[in-house]
Amino acid sequence: xxxxxxxxxxxxxxxxxxxxxxxxxxxxxxxxxxxxxxxxxxxxxxxxxxxxxxxxxxxxxxxxxxxxxxxxxxxxxxxxxxxxxxxxxxxxxxxxxxxxxxxxxxxxxxxxxxxxxxxxxxxxxxxxxxxxxxxxxxxxxxxxxxxxxxxxxxxxxxxxxxxxxxxxxxxxxxxxxxxxxxxxxxxxxxxxxxxxxxxxxxxxxxxxxxxxxxxxxxxxxxxxxxxxxxxxxxxxxxxxxxxxxxxxxxxxxxxxxxxxxxxxxxxxxxxxxxxxxxxxxxxxxxxxxxxxxxxxxxxxxxxxxxxxxxxxxxxxxxxxxxxxxxxxxxxxxxxxxxxxxxxxxxxxxxxxxxxxxxxxxxxxxxxxxxxxxxxxxxxxxxxxxxxxxxxxxxxxxxxxxxxxxxxxxxxxxxxxxxxxxxxxxxxxxxxxxxxxxxxxxxxxxxxxxxxxxxxxxxxxxxxxxxxxxxxxxxxxxxxxxxxxxxxxxxxxxxxxxxxxxxxxxxxxxxxxxxxxxxxxxxxxxxxxxxxxxxxxxxxxxxxxxxxxxxxxxxxxxxxxx
Numbered sequence: 001x002x003x004x005x006x007x008x009x010x011x012x013x014x015x016x017x018x019x020x021x022x023x024x025x026x027x028x029x030x031x032x033x034x035x036x037x038x039x040x041x042x043x044x045x046x047x048x049x050x051x052x053x054x055x056x057x058x059x060x061x062x063x064x065x066x067x068x069x070x071x072x073x074x075x076x077x078x079x080x081x082x083x084x085x086x087x088x089x090x091x092x093x094x095x096x097x098x099x100x101x102x103x104x105x106x107x108x109x110x111x112x113x114x115x116x117x118x119x120x121x122x123x124x125x126x127x128x129x130x131x132x133x134x135x136x137x138x139x140x141x142x143x144x145x146x147x148x149x150x151x152x153x154x155x156x157x158x159x160x161x162x163x164x165x166x167x168x169x170x171x172x173x174x175x176x177x178x179x180x181x182x183x184x185x186x187x188x189x190x191x192x193x194x195x196x197x198x199x200x201x202x203x204x205x206x207x208x209x210x211x212x213x214x215x216x217x218x219x220x221x222x223x224x225x226x227x228x229x230x231x232x233x234x235x236x237x238x239x240x241x242x243x244x245x246x247x248x249x250x251x252x253x254x255x256x257x258x259x260x261x262x263x264x265x266x267x268x269x270x271x272x273x274x275x276x277x278x279x280x281x282x283x284x285x286x287x288x289x290x291x292x293x294x295x296x297x298x299x300x301x302x303x304x305x306x307x308x309x310x311x312x313x314x315x316x317x318x319x320x321x322x323x324x325x326x327x328x329x330x331x332x333x334x335x336x337x338x339x340x341x342x343x344x345x346x347x348x349x350x351x352x353x354x355x356x357x358x359x360x361x362x363x364x365x366x367x368x369x370x371x372x373x374x375x376x377x378x379x380x381x382x383x384x385x386x387x388x389x390x391x392x393x394x395x396x397x398x399x400x401x402x403x404x405x406x407x408x409x410x411x412x413x414x415x416x417x418x419x420x421x422x423x424x425x426x427x428x429x430x431x432x433x434x435x436x437x438x439x440x441x442x443x444x445x446x447x448x449x450x451x452x453x454x455x456x457x458x459x460x461x462x463x464x465x466x467x468x469x470x471x472x473x474x475x476x477x478x479x480x481x482x483x484x485x486x487x488x489x490x491x492x493x494x495x496x497x498x499x500x501x502x503x504x505x506x507x508x509x510x511x512x513x514x515x516x517x518x519x520x521x522x523x524x525x526x527x528x529x530x531x532x533x534x535x536x537x538x539x540x541x542x543x544x545x546x547x548x549x550x551x552x553x554x555x556x557x558x559x560x561x
Contacts, residue, residue, distance in 0.1 A: 011094040015101065019067075023060050023108065031056035039227040041238035042153055042260060046130045046139045047123050051225065054119035057112045058220075062272040064112065065216055068105045069209075069276045071098035073283045074326075074382050075290075096383055103190075110187055113180055120176070123225070124156075124163045131156045141245050151261035155224040171222040179215035182208045199359050203336055213277060216269050223264020232261040291328060291377040298350050300369055303444035306357040308366045309343075311350045314378055319344070319351050321409045322386030327353065331374040332364045341405040342381060345412035347420075351381075354405060354444055386410060388557055390417065392524030393428045396514060396554075398537065400435045400529030404445055407432065407528065411465070415452055418464060430465045431514060433505060435529070437473035468510075469500045507536055511544040515552045523554045534558050 034040055035052040043051055070076070077095050130139035131154055143154040156166065167173040188194075189205040228238065241256035248257070293314060301309040319342055326337040338361060340353040357363050368374050389395050389410050399407045411432065417425040434445070449467060456462050514523060525541055527534055534556075541554035 012097055015094075016104075019101075019104075022063065026059045026063055027056045030059045037227075038238060039230075039233060041228070041242065042138075042142055042262070043225065043227055045242075046142060046154065047126050050119045050122040050126065054116055054123060054225070057116040057119065061109065061112045061116060061216075062269050064105050064108050065213070065269070066272045066276055068102065068109065069280045071102040071105075073280060074379075075283055075286050076279065078382060106187060106190075110183060113183055117176065117180060121163070124166055127154050127156045128161065128163060130154055131161070132159050136246060138242065138246055145259050146261065151229075151263070153226055153260075153262040155226075170224065172219055172224050175215040175219040179212050179219070182212045182215070186212070197359065199338065200333075200336065200361060213273060216273065217267075220265070220267035220269055223267065226262040226264050229261050229263040236260050287379055290379050295376045295378050297373050297376060300373065301444075302366075302370065303354070303447070305443055306366055307444045308355040308369055309352060309444060310355065310369075310376070311344070311352045312376065312378065313350050317351060317378075317381075319346055319381045320387070321346065321389070321413045322406050323381035323383045325351070325353065325378050325380030325382070328377040328379075329365055329368070329374055330377065331368060332361060336361055337379065338362075341409070343405060343408035345409055345416055347413060347416035354408070356402070386526075388524060389414065389526060390425050390427060392522055392555070393426050394431070394514065394518050394521045394523040395427055395429075396431045396433070396510075396523060396525045398433045398435070398525070398527045398529060398533070400527075400533055401437065403528035404434055404436070405528075408445065408448055410526075411448070411452060415455065415465075418461070419459070429463075429518070431510075432465060432467035433470065433510070434467065435470045435472055435505065435533075438471075468505070470505050471500050471502050472504055507540045508543070511540045511554065515544050515546075515554075519552055520550060521552055523552065525554055525556045527556075527558050 031052045033052075034055040035044070035049060040051060077098055081095055126139075127143070130143040133140035133143070143156075146152040147157050155170070167177060185205050186208055189202050195202045236256055236258050238260065241260070244252075244254075244256040245260075293316075296313045297310055298313055299309075299311040301311070303309060322341075324339050324341045326339050328334070328337045340355060342351055343354050344350060344352040355362055355365060357366055386406065389397070395414075397407050397410065399405075411430070414425065414427055414430060416422075418427070452465060453462075456464050525537055527537055538556045541556045545553045
């Protein structure tokens, strides 16, 4: 299994290894540099190892801040996907892990920010103690030097200054506090729960990234952490002269009499983030330009349980199964863009999405469409096509809850290819499993299955698609209704010919049945659903695959929509 994962995810593994390697290298290199370099001999005399901790984490923060925007440049990723269309599909598929990488970098930023902040709190405390010390120690002597000029080492120049005063009145202190608060807000508002239920909150707090980058660029300008200047190093090298600093008399005549002079470390965050910021600006300009292209809403269908279907056309729009688009409705909010999986097939002369009422924006959109047809802007399509489904003679498709949406496109497309005797379609049989807590929210999908069922029956191909609907959440009223209508030809819950099964699927039985029906086939198992389900399906794939190469084999594919 591990070997199979590496074959399919070698690109992701290589990117992860490179990212980790560069982070470890940067941290180690700069930690040792600031811990040993002679220019920071006197700085270390005051700060100790906290200097190295602060500077090493700062380098890694710059590196990760450079990377954080790249995975969310949708059009850049689409361009890369297009240019590597000749590459193996597994490589293109890895580009769909962009948001996983984005989150990984964000967590690294949060961790490094904590290290950087704690190190600087220690630094400020030590600067403060050194400034107030009167014991004639090296930190105390260094802290009293050049207080009037610009050659000072200790940024705290008076005994009345507190750590809080420095944190809220200096440029590095204030920007540090602001960007840390921004980072906390962005990370906490991007949890799965908030994204699913309060998308607007996630959307708007995420735009605080503008404040984050502005603060990051300004943060190092004041140069509070300093090192000895090159000229001063040549005149009074610390290795020769440090011992004389604490025991000098007034009539000093030897070469170490001159006080060492200090200068700031130049701000360099802007060098790291300039290129990605420019790239992201181009990305946003391109999005605005694409959004201006006219979208014609051909048909609006209001399905039960407040599900809105929009059928649209846009010049030059070209989709593939399993892709998604971003939708904006200026009448509701000119800034908000929401992602929706395409439910139409590429063979159709329109593209469609199904919008379920799940939050303020979707509620308002559905209400608006019930009274008028507002202007809609579309950006996309994005994502890698799910063409793998067509490569298996037998396909098992498993959709859980809202995860059923991408299969609308796939089922339609397979049916069109099947009807047109498409040579690229190897599929001879589809098993479709739909796990749902309540079918009401997905009544539109019942309509799709019913129409497919009817078309297949008319063509004499009724056995091409076998589907099983599992209702995992149900109450006594449904159970009574089912008991009353047990003998009817169609199902009481969905109105379909195939009966709804109550409870969860027994995957061992399902896989055994498919293996028995197709003893010599290669079966593709496709899931759009939660991770727990992925684990049990993966396990079933291994258990029911024959070791004999001539017999049945199950291959698991987890789709990321």
